[in-house]
Amino acid sequence: MSVPVLSFPDRSVAPRPGTVRPFEFPPVVSSSIPNGLGLKVARMNRLPLVTVSVVLNAGEALLPDATGGLAVLTGQALEGGSNRLTGPELAEALEDIGTGLSVHTGWDSTTISLTCLAERMEEAVALLAEDLLQPAFPPKEVSRFRNQRLAAIHQRRMDPGSLAEDAAAHFFFSDHVPYHRPLAGTAESVGGMGPEEVRAFANTHFRPAGAGLVVVGDVEVSEVEELARSYFGDWNGAPAVGGGFEAAPRFRERRILVVDRPGSVQSEIRIGQVGVPRSTPHFFPLQLFNTVLGGAFTSRLMLNLREEQGFTYGIRSRFAFRRSAGPFHVSTAVATEVTAPAVSHALAEVEGLIEGGPTQQEVERARDFIVGVFPLHLETTGQVAARIGELLVYDLPDDFFATYRDQIRSVQLQDVLRAGQEVLRPREMVIVVVGEADAIRGPLEELGVGPVEVVLPQDLVGGPAGTVPSEDLHGGPAEAGSPPPVP
Amino acid sequence: MVVLNVPVERHRLSNGLRVNLSPDSTTPIVGVNLWYAVGSRNEGPGLTGLAHLFEHMMFQGSVNVPKNRHFELIESAGGSLNASTWFDRTNYYDTVPSHQLELALWLESDRMGWMIPAMTDEKLHNQQEVVKNERKERYDNQPYGDWDERILALVFPPSHPYHHPVIGSMEDIGGATLEDMAEFSRTFYVPNNAVLTLAGDFEPERTLGLVDRYFGEIPTGPPVPPLPGIVDIPPVMGTTVREEVVDDVPLPRVYLAARVPSFPSDGFQTARVAATVLGSGKASRLYRSLVRDKALAKDVLTYVFPLEVSASLLLLWVTGYPGEDPGRLERALLEEVEGLASVSQEELDRAVAMTETRLLREIQQVGERADLLSMFDQIFDDPARLNSEVERVRSVTRVQVEGFASEFLGPDNQALLTYVPGGAS
Secondary structure, eight states: OOOOOOOOOOTTSOOOOOOOOOOOOOOOEEEEOTTSOEEEEEEOOSSSEEEEEEEESOOGGGSOGGGTTHHHHHHHHGGGBBSSSBHHHHHHHHHHTTOOOEEEEOSSOEEEEEEEEGGGHHHHHHHHHHHHHSBOOOHHHHHHHHHHHHHHHHHHHHSHHHHHHHHHHHHHBOTTSGGGSOTTOOHHHHHTOOHHHHHHHHHHHOOSTTOEEEEEESOOHHHHHHHHHHHHTTOOOOOOOOOOOOOOBSOSSOEEEEEEOTTOSEEEEEEEEEOOOTTOTTHHHHHHHHHHHHSSTTSHHIIIIIIITOOEEEEEEEEEEOSSEEEEEEEEEEEGGGHHHHHHHHHHHHHHHHHHOOOHHHHHHHHHHHHHHGGGGOSSHHHHHHHHHHHHHTTOOTTTTTSHHHHHHTOOHHHHHHHHHHHOOGGGOEEEEEEOHHHHHHHHHHHTSSOEEEEOGGGGTSSOOOOOOOOOOOOOOOOOOOOOOOO | OOOOOOOOEEEEOTTSOEEEEEEOOSSSEEEEEEEESOSGGGOOTTOTTHHHHHHHHTTSOBTTBOTTHHHHHHHHTTOEEEEEEOSSOEEEEEEEEGGGHHHHHHHHHHHHHSOGGGOOHHHHHHHHHHHHHHHIIIIITSTTTTHHHHHHHHHSOTTSTTSSOTTOOHHHHHHOOHHHHHHHHHHHSSGGGEEEEEEESOOHHHHHHHHHHHHTTSOOOOOOOOOSSOOOOOSSOSEEEEEEEEESOSSOEEEEEEEEOOTTSTTHHHHHHHHHHHHSSTTSHHIIIIIIISOOEEEEEEEEEOOOSSOEEEEEEEEEOTTOOHHHHHHHHHHHHHHTTSOOHHHHHHHHHHHHHHHHHHTTSHHHHHHHHHHHHHHHSOGGGGGGHHHHHHTOOHHHHHHHHHHHSSTTEEEEEEEEEOOOO
């Protein structure tokens, strides 16, 4: 087909935007059934799909170190089937209708979800409910799941990125804080788990009071209420409630911990500390702070360490918001020979933003970015269901996402500056580097940013490595946000 | 059962650029997607990794867009952007709020038509360092990181364009020059070698005018040269090839790869269905047998590469537990592969059901929808083929899958790559 030829544009200037078209987060309709199970429904009907999630107050943070990983294992063990259907029968029944269960266990919750054709919703919900309410946890299957977890733990030790994540958590948090251990537990804690422990955890924590059923897609609210009563109505009880805790840091002075990984051609670097809980009043300013620092491609860290220095393929910063204070950290992987300069540049960016704050232009760009990309992450029923799940877990109002962009738009430069300075403590930043210790220790010591200690991966398993306090200054903040895209 | 009806209007500009418009006003965003029919397959000797390095240079600015400005403009417009390079193509994709569509068209057209004069040695050197780090991060510092390099070398002969991985060798990445880049651009980044697809919230007629306004003055390039090397290879390898790697890996792992019919050929869907029956999902044979019943494997994975030229590659991988004998893993894997000589209709029905849901889930996002339409246009000259994809999977029969297994998954067409823990680095 031929095309009408218009005049060619003046290419030297960027085109002006057109008229903004409105976007609304799908309205959330809430109700509950008598056993205390909350229902949250949002309608998205462009395609005949539905996402169904059950959000349980059954996160890893409820558990002491000795049983760390039990929530993850129990979630996985749902794959073992129900009292009526064996594991393979359950898998076939789900896949026959084009779906499957996915279980996600975090620090604050366990979520069991599926996405299916709308016409298959009732069958799918029936299977999900049966598995959750009458799980079989066959001993042979549970020991397989345990062995899979143990093998995965072993793999993490040899994967430099995972090792750096685990080492950072360990060195950021005090031993009294569950967050200091890997989410899925350690070989010691998981090794002894069997069907008894799994069954006990499910009995105690997979309960309807305070839990939520989230349904998003091509569905009517009345349908969901009927489904909930039919398939979850006989479920009862309230989960054991875990005490909150103060997420105390391990160290009060800055230091560098090198986790030796001989043969590494890159160093995995994490710079950070204990951040703030999800309930922080600085939540929105921190979104902007992090976008400016390391939450977008044009963040300060990316422009410096990648686009100017060529030290890395990518670098980002992030606040992990949890019920108690999760970590803030900068993460990157750099060539071994530039490890020390990369740490120095990253620290300087972090400190610079905390101390000097962002520029007005950076604040405006970050606002436009966060407000603009908001609908981009809400295209699928799964994405929207995940956001609605957060309303339940963090006790947020139903209109939280409807007003999210207005909240971001109202953040001022001073708010961002204050948030960074109140939340982050540059002098207490902990720097974890996984790499070839022989090659990087000397240059890191020469930086003079803090004492350097070399530890071995196996030292991280049980308890803390012995560390000596030191002194120094610098610091770095960061913010929450999505990872920068990396072409 | 669901009938897909993703709308698509096809156009072609006078310079040869193919344009697909797929309007949908549900959300006020637009996916802007460009497929260039160039990838690692087009790289000659000594130039491995060039297509990917060039993709990085595409973000370094063009005549009217200074370095970093492309990212700044898209991000402050509230958009997201990225690109990826593969064997047969390089795709660039932006998702932007619909009122910023014109911005994305301006940026994409500027780097299609006006990039060469803006490239400098400084930018090239910077991106060579970035890409070397990408290679280190993904390949050299990663347990099993070199598996695809090894598998490709086993399945495709040295003279074939799929013999080397997309990332290229460290030496070639470091050796590329500005002239290599300019030559690459003149040869491949021309409107007659590209597909532009827009999916989302826009008004088609006006938008087509805008597309022509921004891309229309870019001159048609010369015909794209034939692929380097020898693309004509037998449909199967002719023998079993093996490689064992003792390395610093946590767990034993066996990869099995086979040459299978190419993406555009009729047998490709059969290969996909066979792979799904074997190892996709928890009801699949490999999962059920190796992971669940025998508990030999910690995980299994299957994938069929949709490769366009001469043959595709079917891949199975099985990771064992610590201390597991890789020979035992391999035997268990091969037993299941042999078992594919007989499949049930229930298994095929399940594969159809899984495909249907997966495809619907993917096309919820304008970016994915645009990417699929570009792909079907480039490979099949038919973007609307997206709408009949599930039907094609549904039409695969038991006889076809069983025939496929005997023709393509026997000992005359197996590449076996084994990683054994134990390297002392």
